[in-house]
Amino acid sequence: MSRQPRASGYFRTGYAQDLKLVQTRAERASLALLGAVLLAFPFLASPFLLDLANQVFLASIGALALMLLTGYAGQISLGHAGLMAAGAFTVGILFRETQAPFWITLPAAAAVGAVLGVVFGLPSLRLRGLYLAVSTLALHFLVVYLGGEYEAKRGFSTGILIDPPVLAGMAITSGHAWYGILGTAAVATLLLCLNLLRSGTGRAWAAVRANETVAAALGIGVAGHKLLAFVISSALTALAGALFAYHRGFVSVEAFSLFLSIQYVAMIIIGGMGSLLGAILGAVFVTLFPYGIEVALRALPGAQRYAGTLFAVNYAAFGFVMILFLVLEPLGLVGIWRRVQTYFLLWPFKHRPLAGRRR
């Protein structure tokens, strides 16, 4: 991974130092600050804000998984909601049928996701772009259909209730406990993605995305790496779905509509394609956006009159913001962030980055 310009005065003396994720003292300091804020947050925030944070963590895992697949390996998928549903239903079905604890259901969900990843990924060996997207869409409907059939046949037509997971004899129900679990899961996912991207797999994905023929001529297994991207991304997504099921204590197909897939695609576009930071920023933005709209509408005079249209306004505003990003800031939130960073780094000099440059 190439890097942003840095303030001068930092010199490395060995190649191993180049591999470190956190290099300068300033980076360490800002990371420590971020860590402290994240640790302090649950003690200061209201239950509502805590729940929002938990939603953001869940969305981050899903967005990171999709970013690996689309932003790095270059494979388009509209089956993200289907994979989340697969993870959630694995938990729901295993819990309902066998009372399995979370340390069985979570690995099972990841395994189901990995297998589905192969199935979702097989079309990618022949199809590209829009055609691949449509084929993954077909699989989304298949998974959701099977989930719906299970609900109907077993008499859970309103959804499957799941007991909270039990860790060390204690049922995890509080927002604080969930904050810890989901936060840890999101950070672990981020580290996992960073590790893959700074080693051979990440370079092979980038090569396959750029030019499959050249990648093959360099000795990279093109089909294998495409499938690997689908498998890893799908396993992570199914895990996110499984955590989502436990967090809500309830699984139902209605939660996994096509709109959810689109929201995840929106996260990686709004956040900034080809950047893990972008995936997280996108997850934050898309998760908080509807609440932001609600707050804004409430602040308008005569709020009661708009209450009924809130849902419609939300959709429309979401679409409008998507268009704004695609037209005005194709590099996404991460592009804005880097511009701000570069501005302060180079101050008082000015630097206009070349159009379309990205890392």
Place this chain on the structure above:
Amino acid sequence: MAELEVDNLSLRFGGLTVLDGVSFAVEAAELFALIGPNGAGKTSAFNCMSRIYPGTGRIRFRGRDISHLSPRAVARLGIARTFQHVELFAHMSVLDNIMTGRHPRLSTNPLQQMLFLPAVRREEVRHREAVERIIEFVELEGVRHAHAGALPFGIQKIVGLARALALEPRLLLLDEPSAGLTRDERDDLARFILRIKHELKLPIVWIEHDMQMVADLADRIHVLNNGRTLATGSPMQVLNNPEVVAAYLGVRPTGATG
């Protein structure tokens, strides 16, 4: 035994015959130039050798038949190539481009890489050291962190050469490395090619249009025209062959005055 033997190689796209019974052999540490007018089938021959195109006939590398292998398997045997239009990964740094060329030499699996185990760290450092040696060899120290796509074309060509060398190849296929280069860059390139030949003792198949360079550097020349072999031999023999001159430069119709 020759390092590379191409025997009766033919390639057809529908009714179009691109290569028609081409045969040649490249010896150890030999700089073997493949020349011919545009559309003669030089790059197609390369694509057959790296198994991107499905030619008929037999291609042997160190005695082993590679005609039925995948492009990936051919690369893993140690046949590296550059491309006429460079084909670098534009959004990656020069360093990562060259590191990608070492992909077949990696031995850790994605599971280990996910956790960035000490084995992965050691491997990354080891390959980085190898890549740095190549960067030094082709004098790219100044641009190692630059985006490949942002570099001038001449430097990109050298990066392409470095990426091929990163495989630690046993045979190098160079597709028009000098096209689009300035005079100075051509001098550098000639130097690199000679160093590869003499220091790394690599056999090189070299597609080239710069006749001066070919005449100066190549050990042997093979001329293609319309998919057929026109001549083969030492530079002096080939470049003075009237048929080659006719195919390449064209001849004045007899009796015409200028």
